[in-house]
Amino acid sequence: MGFISQIQDQMLFYQSWIKNYQNIIQMPLRHGPIQTFQNVNKYPWLWHLAKVNRLLTIVTNGRQGNYRRANAAVVEKIVPNLMHILDNLVQNTDRLVLHEDMVPPEILFAMGLKTWMSELLGILMPIVDSHSVEKYIDIAENAGIPPDLCSLPKSTMGIILSKEVPPVKAILTSNSPCDGGMASYQLIKNKLDIPMFQLDVPYNFYNDRAIDYFANELKRMIAWLEIHTPGKMDWDHLRVICEERNKMAAYELELWESLRQRPAPLAAEAIYLSHLWCFNVTPGDPSGTELFKYLVELANDNVQKNIAAVPNEKYRTVLWNPPLLHFIDLFSWAEQQYGLTLIIDSMSYNRQPFIDTSTIDSTLKGLAHIMMTGPMARHTRGPAQNYFNDMFYIYTYFDLDMIFIAGHIGCKNTAALNGILREKCRKKGIPLLIIDYDLSDPRVVSHDGIIQQLDRFMENIMNK
Amino acid sequence: MHNKLFAGCDVGSTTGKAVIINDNGIQGMAVCHSEIDPEETAKIVLAKACASMGTEIAPKDITYLIGTGYGRREVPFANENISEITCHAMGAFSCLPDTRTIIDIGGQDVKAISVGRKGEVIDFAMNDKCAAGTGRFFEMMANIFRMDITDFSNLSLQSQKIIPVTSQCSVFAETEVITLLAKRKNPADIAAGIQSSVAKRCFTLMKKVGIQPLVTITGGCSKNIGLIKALETKLRMPIQILPVDPQLMGAYGAAVLAMKKA
Secondary structure: OOHHHHHHHHHHHHHHHHHHHHHHHHHHHHHHHHHHHHHHHHHHHHHHHOOOHHHHHHHOOOOOHHHHHHHHHHHHHHHHHHHHHHHHHOOOHHEEEEEOOOOOOOHHOOOEEEEEEHHHHHHHHHHHHHHHHHOHHHOOOOOOOOOOOHHHHHHHHHHHHOOOOOOOOEEEEOOOOHHHHHHHHHHHHHHHHOEEEEEEEEEEOOOOOHHHHHHHHHHHHHHHHHHHHHOOOOOOHHHHHHHHHHHHHHHHHHHHHHHHOOOOOOOOOHHHHHHHHHHOOOOOOOOHHHHHHHHHHHHHHHHHHOOOOOOOOOOEEEOOOOHHHOOOHHHHHHHHHHHEEEEEEEOOOOOOOOOOOOOHHHHHHHHHHHHOOOOOHHHHHHOHHHHHHHHHHHHHHHOEEEEEEEOOOOOOHHHHHHHHHHHHHHHHHOEEEEEEEEOOOOOOHHHHHHHHHHHHHHHHHHOO | HHHHHHHHEEEEEEEEOOOOOOOOEEEEEEEEEOOOOOOHHHHHHHHHHHHHHOOOOOOOOEEEEEEOOOOOOHOOOOEEEHHHHHHHHHHHHHHHOOEEEEEEEOOOOEEEEOOOOOOOOOEEEEEOOOOOOOHHHHHHHHHHHOOHHHHHHHHHHOOOOOOOOOOHHHHHHHHHHHHHHOOOHHHHHHHHHHHHHHHHHHHHHHHHHOOOOOOOEOHHHHHHHHHHHHHHHHHOOOOOOOOOOOOHHHHHHHHHHHHHHO
C-alpha cells in the first residue's frame, strides 16, 4: 500500500469523523441545553450513544481503500439516522410506538407514526461500548429474570425496569423470534401499562394460506393502530416506502453477486451492518438506497481493478446468528491475523427481498412474507430444515471455506440446531466453528476467550 | 546413534512429557512434575528424556523439537510449537492408524478429538472450564478415600452395584462422596459411581465430535482402569489401548510432526 493511499485513507477517516460529530452535536442544538440536560438525566444511555463515533474507529481499523470507504459510509448513514430517532424522545411523542425488531416499521412510517425499536439500545450499545448493557442485564436478573435468558431481551427489560424508556404510547410485538423475546414483552406491557398488539406468526409459513393469514394479521394491526394512536394508514405512502425498499434490495443483490468473487471486493461490516441498519431500522429511506448504490460502486470498482477487501484473503466464512455485538472488531482482527474474510452473516441473508406493490393486498402479502421468512424468524421458528438449507446454500453460493456459528449461550433455539449442524457439517466435510459466547455480555466469555476459540480452530482444523 | 533425532515436549499443567524419536522409533522418553515455570519444566523433562537414552545425547543434539501442551509458547528452545490437540491426534494415529476418535483426559482439561484418515484433526470439543472429570478431580477423589490414584482407579472394579454420584461440580461431588462414605456405603460402589459420572461427561463431549471406531484414550487419566471400563460400558464399544504410554501421546505426536517437518 502506497504512502499516498495511506494518507488518503487517514484523511477519509478524519473527514468522516468530523462529519459524524457534526451530526451528533446537532441533536443537542436542536433540543436546546435545558431539554438536553433533562434527556441525559432521564436517559443515561444517551451517554453511550453519544460515543457512536467509536464505531468508525472499529470498522475502519486495518481496512484500506474502497473497503475502508464502504465501512465509513455505513457509519455515516447510521449516525444521523440515530440522532433523528433520538429526536423522538421529545418530539411528537403522542405518535411514538414501541415495536419489536421483527415487526416491520414500513407500516408505521406509512401511518405517520414515530418508531422506537425496543431492541435498538440492546443491539447498538454493546457495539459502541462492549460493557454498556451489563448494568441493564444485572437489573433484569436482580428483578428475577432468569440468568439463562437471552441477554438482548434482558438488557431491554433492564432499560424498562430502570424507567429509561421513551414516552411511547403503544406496543407492537409478535410471537417471533424466541420465547425470551416474547416473554419480555409481557413485562414491558405490565411496566408501561399501555396497549399492546401481538402479531401471530404461523409455525409453518411456506404456503399461501400462511401468507394470507399473516397479511390479515397486518391488517388487524393497522386497524388496531388507527384506534390506539393518531396514525392513519396512507396506502400510497406505504407503496412508495416499499418501492424504495425494493430498490435498496436490488442493489443489495448486486452487492452479493460481487461477493461471490474470490477474493471478495468488500466484506464484514460493509455487508452486514449496512443491512442490519437499513433494512431493519430505516427501510424505505432513500439515503439507504443511496448507501447500497455506493457500496455496489465501490465493490465493482474493486472487482474491475482486481483489488481485494482483505489483501491476503485466504479463507471465507459466513457468521450465523446475530453478529457478536460486544466484539464486532473480531473480524478486523481475524482479517489481519489469518486472512479470514467474513463474507456475509445470517441476519443479512433474506430469501424474499422484494415486495409486489401493485395492490394493497400484494403489498401486505409481500411484507408478510418478508417478516415470516426473515432472518432469525425462519431460523428459530418452523422446521429445522430452514436453518440448514440456508446455511449450506450460502456456503455454496458464496464459495466459502468454513462456517462460523456465533453460539450465543442465551439462544436455546439454535443450541439444539447446532448439535445437528455439527453432524451435517462433518458429513459434508465443512469446517465448523461454534463460538461459545454471550450476545451482549462480555463477562460470560471475554474477548480473549473468543479469540482463543478462533485460534484453536484455525490452528487445529485449518492447520494455521 | 547416526540417525537424526526429533523430539516432542509436552508441557502440561500437571506433568511435563518428552519423547525423542528417530527413524527406528522411540529412543527416549520421560515424565516429570510440572514446575511453576513451563520453560523450566521443558528443560528438565527434555534432559531426562536424553538421559533415558543412556548415551551422551544432549538436548542440543536434537535436530527438530516441537513444543506442545498449555505451556508450549514458553519453550523458547523449541523450533516450533503446535497445539496439543493436533499432537494427540498425530500421536494416536501414528500408533494406531485406524484411530478415529480420541478422548484426552489431562490434569486440568478434557478434549474429544475426531481424527481423519491422515491423522489430521477433523473436529474437537473441549472442557477447560470445569475441573470435574479431569486428573485433578481424580486426585481429589482418591484423597477422600485415603488411597493413591492407582488403588483408587482399581477400586471400582470390585463394585457389585454402582451408587450414582449425581453432582456435576467437583466441589459438590466431594461433599456427596463424603456423605455416602459417612453412611457406610460400599466404597467400591461409590468409586464406580464416580467413574461412571466422569464417563458420562466424556461421552457427552465425544458425541459432539461424533464417535467413530477406533476409539482410544490419551492423557494421564488413560491409566485409570476403572474409568476405561466405565467409558467402554457407556460407549458400548472397546477402547483401544495404545502401544505407547498414552500419557506421552502429545509429546510423541509432537515428535512425529517434528520428524515430518524437518
